[in-house]
Amino acid sequence: MKKNTEKDVDALCEKVINAIQKKPVFNKESLLEFLKKEKYKEPYEIFIFNLISFAAWQGKQEYIQNLFIHDCFDDVKNYYMNLNKEALPDILASLCLLSQGINDLGFSKVVPFVKDEWLMRAYDDAQTDDNLLIVGETGTGKQAMAETIHIMSERRKLPFEEFNCVAIPEGLLESELFGHEKGAFTGAVRETVGKLESAKSGTVFLDELGKMPQYLQAKILKVMDVKFITPVGSLKRKPIKCRFIGAVQPDDIKNKKILPDLLYRFGAPVYVHMPNLRERMAINPYMVVESSLQKAKKRLKYSGEIKFNDQLILFLQKHNYPGNYRELENILRYGIQRMIKANRIKLLPEDITPLLSQEQKASGDTEKADAFADVDDMPLKDVVNHAEAAALKLKESIVRRKLEQVKAAGGSVFSVLAKECVEAKARQNIYKKIVSLAG
DSSP: OOOOOHHHHHHHHHHHHHHHHHOSOOOHHHHHHHHHHTTOOSOHHHHHHHHHHHHHHHTOGGGTTTSSTTHHHHHHHHHHHHOOSTTHHHHHHHHHHHHHHHHHTTOGGGOGGGSSTHHHHHHHHHTSOOOEEEEOOTTSOHHHHHHHHHHTSTTTTSOEEEEETTTSOHHHHHHHHHOBOTTSSTTOOSOBOOHHHHTTTSEEEEETGGGSOHHHHHHHHHHHHHOEEOOBTOOOOEEOOOEEEEEEOHHHHHTTOSOHHHHHHTTTTOOEEOOOHHHHHHHOHHHHHHHHHHHHHHHHTOOSOOBOOHHHHHHHHTOOOTTHHHHHHHHHHHHHHHHHHTTOSBOOHHHHGGGSOHHHHHTOOHHHHHTTTTGGGSOHHHHHHHHHHSOGGGHHHHHHHHHHHHHHTTOOHHHHHHHTTOOHHHHHHHHHHHHHHHO
16 A cells, blocks of 8 residues: 655645634534545544644644644553664654744644654653663652654663662672572572663663662673673673663762762763752643643543643642642542532642642742732733743733633733723833743
């Protein structure tokens, strides 16, 4: 069967966007039906990736910015991440480059997978053969980062061996890593290959490295130097060619749980830093909440619409999240259940209040909430200045909310500013600020 050419795909992308313009409700099922009618011959995940690329570079992103955000794009991510093909690094590199353009276009909500610079960093690290240390709190995605680096590297066709330093009893750690000979210890009824040998020339991921006993850290240090291992109970050395990626929590470095020389073998002081949820919430709270909300919906097998506003974001930002993303997802899942029982489609702070501590609720930042309380009653010219002076993480929402109010009233930016007696030159300056804030 003849494959679709690039020209065919571009033409089909144009058709889909035209169809979306005519049909307000255009979801995953609509797309599958459309592709079947058009006799598209590739997996639909490939088409979605092409559609996002096409829309981003043709300046037509507004037509699909509410589509494929979750149900489709999660499929695309999994499809490409599970591919074991030569083209995969190029595809992921394209996603990285695409994300730059998408962010410039204010289009990042469509692509949660490439929304942050972490994938760009993964791509850069994958092009080297250096050992790496990923530093981040529990639940920040250290293993996902390690797997992504492996998949994007030249070792992608070789094994990725994970070794969790706290999941294995201390007495078995050395055997699991280096392997053992038959009869090496009680219960060793046969020769066993360890993780370092089974990885071949692939990647070994040492998770929770700070919890590894220091005598074993010293042995890993020597292995990284000489590139040989000696199985337990054996006198014979075996060569290894694997790449090491370690993961550690910040406190383990601070408390000197890792041998200094081992840190340097992992590239210290240059680490791969995984931001925690508090950092992400300060930068782009809406993206974080939206992404976690969709995961919570999937766990609940709930397909209904869920809305939320600034008040929920402000409320969620008061919490410290020691459990990071997993904790936020649990909180949102609880809130969704309460929202459903209340027969609503809007998630409110009161839905998640019972899960947050009394201390958090009592010490809520009311000043932050008050900063946005009367935006609807402000003149448009003052809203922009208000947004600039307010917390940066909510500036886009503030201006967009006002623009929605203007649009609902049937006006335009310039007409509203003219009514507010703003001079022509000042109108242009305010308009430029609005574009930079709201896209």
